[in-house]
Amino acid sequence: MDQQLFERVYEGVVNRETTYEGIYYTAVKTTKIVCRPTCRARTPHATNVTFYPSLEEALHAGFRPCKRCKPEENGALRPDAALAAQVDAIIEEQYATKLTLAMLAASVAISPYHLQRIYKEVTGYSPAEKTERVRLAHAQRRLAETNDGIADIGATVGYGSPSYFTSWFYRRTGISPTEYRNGHRGGN
Template structure:
């Protein structure tokens, strides 16, 4: 008896159930379902109309909402691409979402195209807006995050330089060493000795 009550609560808590029809609408960018429901992606913190042309999320990361207000109340931000609230997300908030994603996923292969896809915008717009808000490009920010983590590894561990380069998402060790020297003035080995 308790289980059925909990299951019912969970469905109500999620403001709507994922049905095969809704999932097909998301996969097929079906505009006929717009305003019937909205979907949010837990990993990005963004919600969309069913017709959104963004990359199809993993089904297990999707939450369904009956309206945009419910998605906003659950702390999801409107997509820049499909504009489910017909309002633009302020650029600073959009860039904050992107930097947060980079901070959590810097080990992955991150390209401008990948980030634009995840952030529901174009690579050109992402690059321009990111630089306007932060003063650096998304690629420079990714490098900065990776090198800051590498510095911690160099100081706090005895890991080999090649292992550290892999741990920070840069499997090409010579490139890692070159970039590290360019940005810090020292090779990773020199940096470790100094600190």
């Protein structure tokens, strides 16, 4: 978004204008909350604001819907998609911990059974699979871009046992973490 447009939309937020209602969503970095542009809560500083053209994108980026202006209501999102996006944000935040289906379900206040079914319907895979994908992406990035030890990397993506991490990595990619690292270092 260019600066001019940003200023125009921000001006609308300051004045609680309805011009951009349903067009932009106000995400506030300091509170990790996303609002409608007309929200009655205290106006956030421009430097802390990012405008998203859809609520889905804001939720995927880890923002939670404001409890006051409820941006998810009135058809802004299909509720199932909103739920899946919320779960994705939680996984992105907590992939390093022992995330279970029960814990995820508790944080979005539905039963594990329903969470599993709805999430799979929206995304095509389970929350557990999503967690593994996020862990793998983080592990691969750190293997390729850092010199951190393999055991360290395993621990930071949720696998405290290095041998478990190595065999898990192998199962997902067909190569070991060391081979993956060497392949991304041009053999250095």
